[in-house]
Structure formats: structure tokens, C-alpha cells
Amino acid sequence: MSTPAVEFRNIAMRFGEKVALQDIDLSIEEGSFVVLLGPSGGGKTTLLNILGGFLQPSAGQVLIDGRDVTQVAPARRPTTTVFQDYALFPHMSIAANVGFGLRMRGVPKAQRVPRVEKALEMVGLGHTALRRIHELSGGQRQRIALARALVVEPSVLLLDEPLGALDMKLRRQMQEELKAIQKRVGTTFVHVTHDQEEAMAIGDVIVVMNDGSIEDRGTPERIYLQPASRFAANFMGENNLIEGQATRSEGSCVAVTTPIGDFTVPGTAHNGARVALSLRPEHLHPDAGQGRVSLGQGSVIEAGFFGTHHQCTVTLDTLDAPLKLRLPQKRLVQVGETLALHADPADMVLLTR
Amino acid sequence: MARSFITALRALPVWLYVVLLYGFIFLPVGVLVLFSFQESRLPIPPFNGPSLRWYEAVFADARLMAALGNSIAVALTSSLAAVVLGFLAAYSLARHRLPGAALLQGFLTAPLTVSYLIIAMGLLITFNQLGVPKSLLTVGIGHVVINLPLCFAILYSQMGAHQANIERAARDLGAREWQVLGLVTVPMLWPALFASFFLSVTFSWDEFIIAFMVSRFDVTLPVEIWSMLRTGLNPKTNAIGSFVFLISIATVLVLDLVVFRSRKA
Secondary structure, three states: OOOOOEEEEEEEEEEOOEEEEEEEEEEEOOOOEEEEEOOOOOOHHHHHHHHHOOOOOOEEEEEEOOEEOOOOOHHHOOEEEEOOOOOOOOOOEHHHHHHHHHHHOOOOHHHHHHHHHHHHHHOOOHHHOOOEHHHOOHHHHHHHHHHHHHOOOOOEEEEEOOOOOOOHHHHHHHHHHHHHHHHHHOOEEEEEEOOHHHHHHHOOEEEEEEOOEEEEEEOHHHHHHOOOOHHHHHHOOOOEEEEEEEEEEEOOEEEEEEOOEEEEEEOOOOOOOEEEEEEOHHHOEOOOOOOOEEEEEEEEEEEEEOOOEEEEEEEEOOOOOOEEEEEEOOOOOOOOOEEEEEEOHHHOEEEOO | OHHHHHHHHHHHHHHHHHHHHHHHHHHHHHHHHHHHOOOOOOOOOOOOOOOOHHHHHHHHOHHHHHHHHHHHHHHHHHHHHHHHHHHHHHHHHHHOOOOOHHHHHHHHHHHHHOOHHHHHHHHHHHHHHHOOOOOHHHHHHHHHHHHHHHHHHHHHHOOOHHHHHHHHHHHHOOOOHHHHHHHHHHHHOHHHHHHHHHHHHHHHHHOOHHHHHOOOOOOOHHHHHHHHHHOOOOHHHHHHHHHHHHHHHHHHHHHHHHHHHHHHO
16 A cells, blocks of 8 residues: 555644643545544644644654654645635735745746646636735635645645635535545645535545544545444434443344334444444434334424425434434425334444444 | 705804814914914014025024934934834734733833833933933934834734734745745735834924933934024924924825725725
8 A cells, every 4th residue: 555645643732731632543545635524622623733734743743645744844844725714915916826835945937927827727717817815705715725725736735624714605616626626636635624514525535523533534425324433423414313222242233222112233332331323314214114113103393394305303202302304305294293203223323432 | 945055054063163173273283384484583473475485594504404314314213123123022922922921012012101201201311320322322212112112012913813824824835934024924014014114203203302301412303493492483483393294294194195005905
């Protein structure tokens, strides 16, 4: 296997008493689009700052292309950053902004000009070179920041919640563009966000972070369908977590007793261990079907139409927390209605953490 | 028709107030300027000008011209020193975590609250103790003392988190510290630097008490005007006063044009 583009070895970060990161071991494959996903204060931005060189970790090593850069200043790292507030130079023209990194690297002007033009064309703003920053819209500034960071051909591009300030529609559009640009240039992208939809839309790999640790890492499909922890299961999309107890192991499956029934699901757990079952809203059904078992009756306390589906909240006598479920687009549902609930144990995911 | 007349009548007190207010502020200056064009030897009514003879007298007066040169030299150099020192202090306090930063900041801005008279006395005593002779240099030092806190406060307010992030971006793109300062921090703060420089110039240009107390043979223009006034009023003092006023106005205009126009841009 080739050298990973980025390797975090046993990173820890403390700010005084507060532990911001602990035991971070992560390697990022060259050319991949990695998304660090988590709530604010989860440590994702701290990790990005450590990778960019803006913070020195309290312990551990950072390697980029196999080289230990833990002690290397940001200016001398093969990384560049797209900042949340873009941090463009307000007193320079757009061309001067984009060309800044090349100028710092001592690239002569004659070579800078065509490279700046190419970078501006890549982000679809080839005609703006002579304009000034304040003449641009938020989305355009975003693209300039991207061009400025990519023109120096970094090994790794860091993106610190770059789409946070954009409105929803523009954000979706920029997500697609970011993804397309990443595929075209082939640079490793490390992107920080707290928006799980954004993470799923653009990431090849998602790293779910919480409380200074990595909760889960994998492809969006893997994390959504087979989350590794209660936190990952809850943070990625809507979910229902049903607490229960593992009663016995049967080969590669475990029998779990929960308030809404006993289920045998794939996985391993100690006998008697407190576990949870993750059951996505779209895996709860109002009717019986092949492989499905009954979970009992529930009463609808909230219902909303979301276009592609109806989303309802249902309370069960047997369960403390209500369950969320999705009903097909054309299935009308009313608050107060009683629903029979069914699910296929094959859709349930055993969570031991 | 009648209606618009009533509306105009209602607006009358407002206009009266405006005229009185501006009259109160500008009448003394207006009188000063008017009688600088007086033909006769006394700057009192009736006005019998206009004549430029007193302006001629001012520009022919070697002592006044020397004082004018001194004032310009002191204003420019002391303001430059105040801006440079204020910038360095603001940069260090805004960008680095220093022990006792709040205290340092307090001490830097404290002179703003002290009267010029007290500062002048303090400087006079200090210079005497140190055996520093009174000169234009000591006047310049005095003006740095009063203008440094102002420059610091203006520049510090312009070095927020957003500016810090822009400097971070420059470092991220490969700029060394001196390049960050020279290519990003200073040009980005250019309007604030310019504003603090020109404000310092106007304050130094007008300043009398410190300049009076810590100067001796070479004096600045306000001190020279004061010694002229001791021998009584004549239109020449009006002429030089008008000239000082003109320079102040011009400085403020330049400041306004350069700084505020670039802000808008």
C-alpha cells in the first residue's frame, strides 16, 4: 500500500485542563475526499488546525506524505486552507489574491499569470481577475478562496466549514462543485462540517468525531447503514435507538432483549451487556411483510409531510422514548391514529458503544 | 399654497436653531478670518478691507516662518513616531498573549484621560531631572506622549479576529512573518494608519501647553502666536490664526477624502 497522504499518530490536544482531542489515530488516503463530521466542540476544527500547523498538538505526530511535520510552521507545510470566513486579502485584486501563494513561493510573474488564470477558470470565475474582493458575492468569494488555496498545488487542501455562510441552495450547488473539482485535481481534501447531509453528499470517507475522539470512520453508506456507535448512529441522519440487553450469542449473531421484543441481530456482545439497536425511520413499517416482526402498537403524536415521505413520531406504551418513522408519500396519516409497527431484524444494527 | 407656507413656517424654529448653533460655533472663527483681511492696524469694526497686507507681513516675518517650519517638522515626525509605536503596541497586544495584557493596555490608553497641563508638567519635571535641554525634540516627545494612546486605540480596534484570520491565511500560503506584516497587515490597515497619522498631525499642529512648557529658543507656531498676542491684537495675529485654521481644515479634509473614500470603496 502506498504512503497515506496524512497520518495522525496518537494525537492529543489539551487546552489547560480541557481535553480537546485524545488518542487520535487516523490515516487519510491520497486523493480522497475526507469529511470530519461532528458537533461544535467535538474536536474536528482542532484536528484540522493541527494538520494545518496552526496548533501544536500536546502529544503525537502528524505526517504528510510520510514526512513528520509536527514541528513545521504552516508556511512550510504542503497544505493550504479554505477558511470559513474566506480570509481573502481585502486590499488586493482577485488575481493578486489567487497569485499570493505562488508569489510567496518565488514563482516569477510570467509563470504566475497563466497559473492564476487557469485556477480562476477552474472555479468558473476566469473573467474576474482584475476586480476587487468587495465586488464579489459570498459564493464567488468562496470560489476565489478555493482557487487561491489550490493554485499552489498543495498535497492536502483543508476546508474549514467553507460552506457555512452560504444559503441552502448555493451550498448544495457548491457541494457538487467541490466534489467535481476534487475529482478533477485529485488533491486530497480534508473538509470539516457539522452538517451530516453535506458530509454524505461530498465525502468519500466520513470521520465522525465527538468529545475529542473519533467515533466512527468509513464510507457514508457504511456509517449510515452500519454505524459503529450510538453517537454515530444518532448524528448521521434521523434514527431510533432502542436500548436493550444482550442475552446470548448464536454464532455471528446476538439475541437482544428490548422493551419492544426480542431480536436476533448480527454482531457480537458479551452476555448481559447493555446494548442498543439502531433502527432507521425508513425501516419501520405500518404493515407486516416478509421477514418483518411486530413491535406492537403505537399512537401518532406528530406528523409532517416532507414531499418524498410523511415523517411521524409515534409513542409506544412499552417504550420511554417515542419512535420516528417514515410513511410512503401517499399514505395519509393523522395525529392520534394508532399504527401497528413492524420491522425486519436484518435492518437493525447492534451498537455496543 | 397656504399649506406649504404653514409647513415652511413650522420649519422656521428649526432653521433658526441651526443658524444659531452654527453661528455660535463658527462666528469667532469667521470674525478672525474676516479681520485678517483688515486694511487698518486694528482688527476691530468697521471692516475696511479686503487687503492682503497682513498676510504679506506674516510671510515676511522670519520668526513666524521659522516657527511654522518647526511646527510642521514636529507634527510630521512626532506623528510618524506615534503611529509606528502605536502600531507595534497594538499588533503585539492584538496578536500575542502577553502576561498582564489588560494592564498594559490600560497604561497605554491612560494618557488620553490626563489633561495636557499635567502631562506637560510631568514632562518638564522629568526632562529637568534627566538634564535633557528644552528643545523641539522635547516638544516632539511630548506630542508622541499625547498621540500614541490615540494611535494605539484606533489601530487596536482595527485588528480583530477577522484580520487575524486573514494574516493566518497569508502564513498558510507561505508568507514569512515580515511578509505577513509588509504585504498583509500594514496594507490592510492602511486606512486606519492614515487616519491615526493625520489625527496626530492635527493635534500636534494645534497643541500649545506642552509645546509652551518644554520648548525654549526654537518654538512651534502656537507658542509664537501666543508671544505675539502678549504685545496686543493686530490683524497680523488674525492672519496667522487664519492660516493655522486653514491648515487644520486641509488636514481634516485630506483625512476624510482618503480614509472615508477608501472605506466606501
